Amino acid sequence: MSRxxxxxxxxxxxxxxxxxxxxxxxPAGVVVLIQEVFGVNQVxxxxxxxxxxxxxxxxxxxxxxxxxxxxxxxxxxxxxxxKAFDLFGKFDKAKGIxxxxxxxxxxxxxxxxxxxxxxxxxxxxxxxxxxMAQQSDADVNISYYGVGLDSLIPDFNKITRPLLVHIAxxxxxxPAEGRAAVSAAALGYPLIKTCxxxxxxxxxxxxxxxxxxxxxxxxxxxSAEALVAxxx
Numbered sequence: 001m002s003r004x005x006x007x008x009x010x011x012x013x014x015x016x017x018x019x020x021x022x023x024x025x026x027p028a029g030v031v032v033l034i035q036e037v038f039g040v041n042q043v044x045x046x047x048x049x050x051x052x053x054x055x056x057x058x059x060x061x062x063x064x065x066x067x068x069x070x071x072x073x074x075x076x077x078x079x080x081x082x083k084a085f086d087l088f089g090k091f092d093k094a095k096g097i098x099x100x101x102x103x104x105x106x107x108x109x110x111x112x113x114x115x116x117x118x119x120x121x122x123x124x125x126x127x128x129x130x131x132m133a134q135q136s137d138a139d140v141n142i143s144y145y146g147v148g149l150d151s152l153i154p155d156f157n158k159i160t161r162p163l164l165v166h167i168a169x170x171x172x173x174x175p176a177e178g179r180a181a182v183s184a185a186a187l188g189y190p191l192i193k194t195c196x197x198x199x200x201x202x203x204x205x206x207x208x209x210x211x212x213x214x215x216x217x218x219x220x221x222x223s224a225e226a227l228v229a230x231x232x
Contacts, residue, residue, distance in 0.1 A: 004110070006061060009102050010095075015065035017103060020048035020058040027114035029231025030107040032100065032138070033060040034121030034128045036205070037084040039071030046206045051120075054224060056231060057112055061103045063096045063128075075202070075209050088124060096128055101136055116231045118142065120223065123202060126166075133163040140164070140230035142223050145171055145201050150178035153185045156192065164226045165194040166219045171201040195222060 002021075007014045018040050022028055031051045035044050040062050048058035064071045067090050073080040100119065107117045118140045121129035126146030133141035134155045142164045143149070149165070165186070167179050179196075186192040197203060197219060203212035204219055 017061040020052040022052045022055045029116040030057045032119045034125030036123040037088045038073045041072045134158040147174045150181040163192045
């Protein structure tokens with residue numbers, strides 16, 4: 001495990017990214033992990049370790065750095081939830097996308113990289129991963145239970161690389177109408193694959209309050225296949 005610093009493209013400063021590397025020394029694809037509203041916390045670090053165990057380099061940038069650098073909280077207390085929602089309310093998604101693009105540029109050229117890069121995001125990161133499919137050159141993008149994805153339907157035609165979307169059928173933050181609209185619209189785009197799970201929001205959050213081992217295992221297996229296909 002290590003950290004790298006990444007310069008923001010707007011000249012406003014730099015931010016750190018947590019890095020986990022595979023044991024194998026051969027060039028590997030890079031997975032840019034996109035945080036939830038709880039920052040680059042233990043869940044994201046554990047997820048990075050899982051990605052590294054699969055043989056990829058994991059890079060998880062601190063996207064809240066413009067608001068409060070180094071946020072590291074959990075889903076276990078009301079105070080932490082209140083802070084998470086406050087951070088979400090202040091977060092500028094457009095700036096976040098620019099920071100993720102900067103991260104991809106660094107990832108393609110970092111030591112040990114084979115030049116191929118994926119994004120994989122959860123919750124807030126699930127929305128951002130979907131946006132990256134429309135706005136970046138990432139080789140594959142994977143979205144876990146993003147909220148408000150139906151607002152992105154008008155730009156589905158901008159997606160030129162594979163996009164895997166994991167949707168929670170009991171997601172309390174994403175109404176059924178919106179979930180259905182995304183799945184229906186995706187049928188017209190062969191690069192977009194949507195998968196539905198009979199689970200709540202954040203079913204794949206390691207040790208989270210809504211953890212669902214069965215659904216998480218199935219979703220993670222699909223994600224692993226998509227990463228291997230795109231990154232080698």
